[in-house]
Amino acid sequence: MMHVADGNPVTVISLIENNGVVRTTRTRNAAFASIQPEIVGVCGTDRHLFEGRLPAPAGTVIGHEIVGHVETLPPEFPLVADWDVRVGDRVVIAPGISCQRCPHCLRYGMYCQRRKLYGLGSAGHGIHGGLSDTVELLPDTRLFRVPDRLPAQRAVFIEPVACGVRAMHTASLTVGPLSGRRALIVGFGGIGLAVATVAAYAGAHVEICELDGLRQQVAERLGFPVATPSQVEPGSYDLAVECAGVPAAFAGAVRAVRPGGTVIEMGNFADAGPGEVPVAEICQRDIRVAGVSETRDADFRVAVDVVAHSPVDLAAAIGAVHRFQDLDAPEVLFTKWDVLKQVVCFD
Structure with a gap:
């Protein structure tokens, strides 16, 4: 597993002004835990961001269907998981992070009024999207374990x-x-x-x-x-x-x-x-x-089981597989219409 050292440049694909994306670099923040992406799915929502149909600031790192391995984990960094997370664990990220303090969180346990979302711009201007060499994890991110035996091109469908x-x-x-x-x-x-x-x-x-x-x-x-x-x-x-x-x-x-x-x-x-x-x-x-637009922890636990055991050949729906290192013209991820599903793989 490639490790991005603190302070080294991290390659990202992010939004630019007036719609579109650019391949550029950022500097990793050592205060965050991080994940090394293994595979990231391209969603219709990503295309809407690219087209300007959903509001997101320039600089947003796109990608919220993220499967990868825990890369760095500062002591006592607050993550939400049902096991003791360790470096090297294979995980999927739940894109939404609730504050647990607003009236909606306290009353319903959902519909956070200050909700942050990976890959959709509300998580701030760090490296908080999947189309990057490393993904910085925000406090209280929900992680779910992905079985090592589950092929990447099935695991990418968990979210x-x-x-x-x-x-x-x-x-x-x-x-x-x-x-x-x-x-x-x-x-x-x-x-x-x-x-x-x-x-x-x-x-x-x-x-x-x-x-x-x-x-x-x-x-x-x-x-x-x-x-x-x-x-x-x-x-x-x-x-x-x-x-x-x-x-x-x-x-x-x-x-x-x-x-x-x-x-x-x-x-x-x-x-x-x-x-x-x-x-x-x-x-x-x-x-x-x-x-329906939000998910609960229980939904992810069931989803891991469905993806692992469903007879549907999910990987057969993938029409294009891109290597992140080769995406010099990342617009193809959001303008290619002759496939049902695209994914980005990381070496």
Whole structure:
């Protein structure tokens, strides 16, 4: 494992003014614990940052789907984990850090009003994103152990799968146990794949609604039945999860579920503009609607198990693997549209 010495330059890929990214260097701060990245996934949220659709200051180091090894650990550095973290441990980072002191944290245990997020700019101007030689860990970062035997190109899906676990937990509060239920996943990008994997692992009958030909092919290759929006039978699903990030898809998800069904909205994390909300239909057919964007510790623990044991060949969804050392033109990570999932590997 390569070690970046304190004070040595660290290569990072960060946002610049007026959208875009640049490969540059920073100096590591010895006060922070750190992780040597092994593999980092590129998320749709990263693309939204690149395009300026989500607010983040220039200098933000991108990347929040981070698997790596603990590189440095100052004495008594405060991390949140269910084991005694040691240098060399293989871990995944939970991107969100809650303050544990604001009214929302104290009352709900979530929805922090001062939440910091790796790779999204709210963690400050240190090296707090995955696209870097080393990642500086903030106090109270949540870490979860990754089995050494788990291949990197599966392990990289733990963070998005944790989001899928949260979505399915939320759905189960109204739908009940997912086993035997019909679940429609609207949109088969990275998050759609994650949600479909979790739903199938829970025993649901999963179908994908997708227009893009490449994504249709990937979904079918991974074993998921695929339909276009015009082929979806209205009122026939117990659960629909909107993962396309297209406002118009929400109305289609509402119409797809049966009376008393549930719709989960998690694709429109970035504001893509207004969309139709069929409020009368939601009311008349007693449809439950919930948004999902945060994860809990329990979601990550379940996600590690799902990624380790799901029969879905997650790695087969990766269409491009980049070496961090070779990314002289990092824009390709956010402008390449002919693949479902991209990852960055570190030697």
